Amino acid sequence: MHLAFVAFLVAGISDAVDGFLAKRFGWQTELGAYLDPIADKALLVSIYVALGYYEYLPAWLVIAVVTRDILIVGAIMLSGMINRPVQMHPLPVSKVNTAGQIILAALVLFDQSFGLNLVKLTTITVWVVGLLTVTSACAYLLTWFRHMSAYEADVHSSLKQQKDGSQIKPRHFGQNPRA
Numbered sequence: 001m002h003l004a005f006v007a008f009l010v011a012g013i014s015d016a017v018d019g020f021l022a023k024r025f026g027w028q029t030e031l032g033a034y035l036d037p038i039a040d041k042a043l044l045v046s047i048y049v050a051l052g053y054y055e056y057l058p059a060w061l062v063i064a065v066v067t068r069d070i071l072i073v074g075a076i077m078l079s080g081m082i083n084r085p086v087q088m089h090p091l092p093v094s095k096v097n098t099a100g101q102i103i104l105a106a107l108v109l110f111d112q113s114f115g116l117n118l119v120k121l122t123t124i125t126v127w128v129v130g131l132l133t134v135t136s137a138c139a140y141l142l143t144w145f146r147h148m149s150a151y152e153a154d155v156h157s158s159l160k161q162q163k164d165g166s167q168i169k170p171r172h173f174g175q176n177p178r179a
Contacts, residue, residue, distance in 0.1 A: 001109065004047075004050075005112075008106060011043055012106075015039075019036070034088075037090075044098070044102065047105045048066070056112060058126060061130050064130060064133045068134075091139050091140065094139070097129070097133055100129045104126065107121065
C-alpha cells in the first residue's frame with residue numbers, strides 16, 4: 001500500500017505542477033484542456049475501483065463515483081450525437097466533489113500505508129463524498145436538461161429569425177442557459 005500512496009502523491013503533484021506551468025507560460029492547448037481532466041478522472045476512478053475491490057471503500061460509493069462520471073460523459077456524447085453540442089465546464093459543486101474524492105482516496109491510502117486506524121474520519125469522509133457525488137451528478141443532469149431545453153428554444157427562435165442558415169453556437173456545459 002506504500003507504493004500506491006506514493007504513486008498517488010506523485011501523480012497529484014505532477015498534475016499540479018503541469019497545470020501551473022501550462023497556465024504560467026501559456027502552454028495550454030485545446031487538446032490538453034480535454035485530455036487533462038479525462039486523465040485526472042481515469043486516475044481517480046481507477047483508484048476508487050481498486051479501493052472498492054479490496055473493500056477499503058464501500059461498493060455503493062464506488063458505484064456512485066463511476067456512475068456520475070459515466071452520466072456526465074454520456075450526456076455530452078448524446079448531445080453531440082443529436083446535434084445539440086455542449087462544451088464541458090466544471091460546476092463549483094463538481095470542483096468541491098473532486099477535491100473531496102481526492103482527499104478521501106489520499107486518506108484511505110495514507111491510513112492503510114501507515115496503519116493509523118482512522119475509521120471515524122474515513123467514515124465521515126465517505127459520507128461527505130457520497131453526498132457531494134450525488135449532488136454533483138444531480139447538478140450536472142439539471143444543467144444538461146436546461147441546456148437541451150434552451151437549445152431547442154434557441155433553434156426554433158433562430159429558425160424564425162434567421163433565414164441565412166447560420167449555425168447556432170453551442171452553450172457551455174454549466175453555463176446558465178438563459179445567459
